[in-house]
Amino acid sequence: MQNPLDTLRKIRQAVENRPAELETLKAAGAKVVGWINYNVPEELILALDLIPVRLGRGGDDHLVEHGSRWISTKNCVYVREIVGLFAENEDPYVRAADLVAVDATCLQVFRTGEVIRHYFGKEVAILGVPRNFHTPEGAQYFRHELKHFAGKLEEFSGRKLTEEKLAASIALLRGIRSTLDEIYTWQAADNALITWEETLDVVQAGHFLDRTAYLELLHELVAELQEKQATDEIHDRFEEVRIFVSGSIIPPGDRKIIGILRSLGARIVGDDLWSGLAPQLNVDVKAPTVDAIADAYLARVPHGALPYLDLETDQRLANLKKLLHRFHAHAVVYHTLRYCDPYTFKGNETKQVLQAEGFPFLELHTEYAGSDYEAVRTRAEAFVELVRNRNLIEA
Amino acid sequence: MSTAFELENGIFAGVDVGSLGTKSVVLRGNEVAGKVIIPSRLNSEEGGQEALDLALEDAGLVRSDADFIVSTGYGRISATYANKTVTEITCHAKGANFLHPNVRTIVDIGGQDCKAIRIDKNGAVVDFAMNDKCAAGTGRFLEVMANVFKVPLSELGDLSLRATQAIPMSSTCTVFVESEVISLLARGEDPANIIAGIHHAIANRVGGLFARVGIESEVFFSGGVAKNIGMKKAIEKALKVTVVQPVFDPQLTGALGAAALARAFAAKEAQARLASA
Numbered sequence: 001m002q003n004p005l006d007t008l009r010k011i012r013q014a015v016e017n018r019p020a021e022l023e024t025l026k027a028a029g030a031k032v033v034g035w036i037n038y039n040v041p042e043e044l045i046l047a048l049d050l051i052p053v054r055l056g057r058g059g060d061d062h063l064v065e066h067g068s069r070w071i072s073t074k075n076c077v078y079v080r081e082i083v084g085l086f087a088e089n090e091d092p093y094v095r096a097a098d099l100v101a102v103d104a105t106c107l108q109v110f111r112t113g114e115v116i117r118h119y120f121g122k123e124v125a126i127l128g129v130p131r132n133f134h135t136p137e138g139a140q141y142f143r144h145e146l147k148h149f150a151g152k153l154e155e156f157s158g159r160k161l162t163e164e165k166l167a168a169s170i171a172l173l174r175g176i177r178s179t180l181d182e183i184y185t186w187q188a189a190d191n192a193l194i195t196w197e198e199t200l201d202v203v204q205a206g207h208f209l210d211r212t213a214y215l216e217l218l219h220e221l222v223a224e225l226q227e228k229q230a231t232d233e234i235h236d237r238f239e240e241v242r243i244f245v246s247g248s249i250i251p252p253g254d255r256k257i258i259g260i261l262r263s264l265g266a267r268i269v270g271d272d273l274w275s276g277l278a279p280q281l282n283v284d285v286k287a288p289t290v291d292a293i294a295d296a297y298l299a300r301v302p303h304g305a306l307p308y309l310d311l312e313t314d315q316r317l318a319n320l321k322k323l324l325h326r327f328h329a330h331a332v333v334y335h336t337l338r339y340c341d342p343y344t345f346k347g348n349e350t351k352q353v354l355q356a357e358g359f360p361f362l363e364l365h366t367e368y369a370g371s372d373y374e375a376v377r378t379r380a381e382a383f384v385e386l387v388r389n390r391n392l393i394e395a
Numbered sequence: 396m397s398t399a400f401e402l403e404n405g406i407f408a409g410v411d412v413g414s415l416g417t418k419s420v421v422l423r424g425n426e427v428a429g430k431v432i433i434p435s436r437l438n439s440e441e442g443g444q445e446a447l448d449l450a451l452e453d454a455g456l457v458r459s460d461a462d463f464i465v466s467t468g469y470g471r472i473s474a475t476y477a478n479k480t481v482t483e484i485t486c487h488a489k490g491a492n493f494l495h496p497n498v499r500t501i502v503d504i505g506g507q508d509c510k511a512i513r514i515d516k517n518g519a520v521v522d523f524a525m526n527d528k529c530a531a532g533t534g535r536f537l538e539v540m541a542n543v544f545k546v547p548l549s550e551l552g553d554l555s556l557r558a559t560q561a562i563p564m565s566s567t568c569t570v571f572v573e574s575e576v577i578s579l580l581a582r583g584e585d586p587a588n589i590i591a592g593i594h595h596a597i598a599n600r601v602g603g604l605f606a607r608v609g610i611e612s613e614v615f616f617s618g619g620v621a622k623n624i625g626m627k628k629a630i631e632k633a634l635k636v637t638v639v640q641p642v643f644d645p646q647l648t649g650a651l652g653a654a655a656l657a658r659a660f661a662a663k664e665a666q667a668r669l670a671s672a
Contacts, residue, residue, distance in 0.1 A: 348607060360522075363607075374469060375508065379525055382484035386520045 004228065005193055007221040011205050014217065018208045019092035025051065026096060031157060034097030036082060036112065038105040038274050038303040039129050041293045043285065044150050045101075046169035046211060048157040053093045054207035055100070056082050058254030061368045063088065070119050071112065076340040077367045078249055079108045086120045093208060099156050101149075103127040106305045106342065125152045131306060133298045134313070146294040166288035172211055177280040179218040180206070184277055186225045188269040188327040189232045193225060196268040197258055200276055204252045234269075234328050238391040241266040241384050244329035246320060246350070247304075247363075248340040249275045257335050257364055260377050264384045270327035272320050274303050281319065305342035317353055324359060331360040331387045333380070338367045360387055402662055405462040408450065409653025410443045411483065412470025415506030415534060416619060417442040418650040419450035421461070422658060429454030430647055435506075439470030447476060450650075463661040465653040469507070481656055483649050484512060484523050490652030491615040492518025494643050499611040502601055502630060503648070504620035506534040509597075511604035513611060518652075524604040532600035534620045536569050540593050543576050544586055551590060555625030558591035572596070594625045598633035605634060613639050621645035 003009075022032060033045045034055040045052040056078065057063075064077045067084030085091045100122050102113030110126070117124040128145040130138035154160055180203055186192060187199040194202075202221065206214050225232075236242075243266045250258065250273055261268060272278045278301050285296040301319045324332070332354055336344045344365070351361040362383040366376050403424040411418040413435060421429035431449040436442035443466060451457055458476075466474030467486040474480055487503045492514060501512040509532045512523040526532050541548040562584060564572055572593070579589050614636045620626050622645060627638050643651065 351607070355522075363524075374472075375525070378469070378482050378484070379523075382482040382520065382523060385482060385485050386523075389519050 035101040039103040047165040058251040076337040245271040247335040248337040407657035409650040411649035412468040417446040419446040420650040440473040463657040465657040486652035490648035498615040505618040524607040552623035552625030555591040557587040562592035564596040594629040598629035617648035619646040
């Protein structure tokens with residue numbers, strides 16, 4: 001069924017037009033920074049009048065196989081597909097990237113940066129990330145790393161960062177993040193006009209689009225929702241199976257488990273994915289300086305690869321619990337990619353914490369190949385049966 | 396179906412289309428009236444229909460006598476003959492609960508997967524874990540091993556009980572274990588010790604699943620591999636539990652659970668009709 005929201009169509013169209021738009025901009029002298037991972041601050045890229053593009057796709061086993069020629073098969077399929085994208089060199093954003101920026105949050109992605117530089121001759125800038133964010137030494141290290149990284153970007157752009165430009169880019173990204181957060185409330189609401197799947201597409205459109213034009217589209221989308229959707233209130237609605245998705249990355253192109261859950265009649269109502277809502281939360285840059293950006297990135301919801309903390313202070317788990325209540329989720333599907341060690345390792349602990357809070361939890365361990373489709377579907381279906389039974393009792 | 400009498404005397408069938416075997420159980424009310432196990436066919440729908448008809452025949456019935464049919468197993472998606480399809484995880488839980496109401500933990504080892512399931516007092520699934528896409532720890536794995544030793548699958552368990560020690564397997568991959576077993580045989584190791592090692596390797600994989608879902612009280616062992624006495628002993632040792640003595644063919648647990656669910660669904664539909672009348 002066609003979604004009645006006009007803005008969604010406009011966003012899709014904008015994404016379709018973007019590769020050609022980038023070509024025109026590059027022909028006129030613009031430079032593109034393609035970035036991968038979690039902690040590269042787009043604030044710096046935008047403040048230097050560079051064009052940020054978040055690279056990486058998923059769901060294509062052919063590219064995974066291609067990438068496996070250059071990086072060990074003991075890396076996750078997302079990483080191998082990124083290498084495959086560079087090896088194939090047909091993706092318009094990979095082709096457009098004049099510089100690839102990679103932060104060392106997930107160490108497999110960090111290694112990918114080295115592989116890209118070594119085998120495909122791309123200029124790569126690496127941003128070091130501390131393994132423990134919560135010590136003064138860790139914070140100091142990241143400030144130094146970010147200054148060094150900013151210096152590389154300045155050199156690459158031929159410009160200097162200014163307070164004025166930083167203030168503008170910080171404000172722009174703050175606007176994008178808060179508007180996306182607002183759209184997440186709309187998608188989880190009763191009788192929502194936008195689904196979570198469409199919301200994820202909107203988030204990921206932001207990987208590619210011009211950030212100023214993107215924010216305008218997001219404002220337009222919220223205005224349209226306010227006009228056409230009766231309420232943004234969220235209730236439990238036990239006749240639904242309301243699923244929250246957590247775990248490994250679900251990048252553009254990978255819709256395997258989402259498709260399975262939808263085919264089973266479950267409704268996804270939220271996520272804390274690093275390709276979804278997580279990067280939009282708790283980024284509070286207090287001043288237009290590189291140090292303030294470093295501090296803000298360290299203080300936000302951490303990626304699963306960082307850091308391992310005791311349960312009382314783990315922000316990732318605290319955030320996850322908060323979101324489950326915010327979206328009135330009934331249960332959690334925790335998606336892990338094969339060889340995604342950070343999220344797989346933390347799966348059991350996350351399960352114990354959430355089950356203690358009364359949330360049924362299912363880990364779906366998979367990759368992009370279709371060979372395990374039915375096995376994954378059986379697990380998901382049994383889980384939906386379990387949640388439905390519980391809801392019948394609750395209702 | 397609208398009265399308690401009809402529910403007690405109705406015909407409810409479950410069909411479990413697995414990767415190696417297709418099973419069907421027919422209940423008359425709450426009692427088993429017919430059952431059958433046949434090798435799975437390439438066409439899972441035809442295999443399911445055949446098993447269903449044979450189980451009905453075993454009960455002295457025909458298809459039109461069945462009041463409600465539930466299909467399960469990997470072939471459930473192409474079961475046009477069924478009123479409803481349910482996953483094998485839910486069906487094994489229901490079947491185990493039907494046979495042993497006090498059991499809260501189930502290990503199911505079928506042809507192509509193994510599962511650790513925890514249930515509540517009503518037989519509803521509380522938590523579960525399944526092996527990922529790999530034949531190690533499944534019935535198929537044992538079948539390959541039986542071929543290596545050139546013994547019938549049914550004798551593998553008894554052979555393992557003659558072991559003086561279980562030789563550890565360094566690999567968990569079916570293909571590599573096959574090579575490892577051939578090397579061990581060439582080195583002159585006692586086949587019984589190797590077979591015991593294979594059983595313990597599978598039991599340890601099952602143990603990995605239970606590390607995720609936990610174990611409560613006695614364990615019910617379902618699926619075709621539950622007929623293997625060596626596997627039962629290996630699981631008891633690895634999980635430090637007691638496996639309950641089967642009172643019904645464990646390979647039929649899923650089909651039995653499907654039949655029990657067919658009865659429950661029929662009851663629910665009857666209630667809904669009465670309420671709207």
